[in-house]
Amino acid sequence: FKKKLSSGVLLCRLLNRIYPNTVPFVNVGKNPLTWLENVQFFLDGCRQVGLTEEMLFEPYDLKYFGNDLEELERRNNAIAKTLYWLSALAPLTPFCFNTFRTTECDGRTKIAPKRTSK
Numbered sequence: 001f002k003k004k005l006s007s008g009v010l011l012c013r014l015l016n017r018i019y020p021n022t023v024p025f026v027n028v029g030k031n032p033l034t035w036l037e038n039v040q041f042f043l044d045g046c047r048q049v050g051l052t053e054e055m056l057f058e059p060y061d062l063k064y065f066g067n068d069l070e071e072l073e074r075r076n077n078a079i080a081k082t083l084y085w086l087s088a089l090a091p092l093t094p095f096c097f098n099t100f101r102t103t104e105c106d107g108r109t110k111i112a113p114k115r116t117s118k
Helices: 009-018 034-048 059-063 069-089
Strands: none
Touching: 009 034, 009 069, 034 059, 059 069
16 A cells, blocks of 8 residues: 555645646656655645645655554554545545546536447
8 A cells, every 4th residue: 555655646646636736747757756756746735725734644654664563553544644634625526537437527427327239
């Protein structure tokens, strides 16, 4: 879970999915510090949409994989708390996800009926 989030790319895409164009640029380069830039873009975007500092994790919470279980739990809880608050403050408008068969969204997601073969 954390390894997938640690580049910051998925976090930026998630924020842009909920609040379009909040993160204007997502760095997908191979530079070892791009993750920090992306996570900072995500955290700045979270502040922009209304999350307070108490609701946000620290960037290095994503990179901690140590043996201290209490520290690991604290950092994982901080990440989960940020994602919780982001979801709690998200607008209630539904999205049309490409992974489902959907018709055009007119404020509600509609599942397209299955076609029957004759």
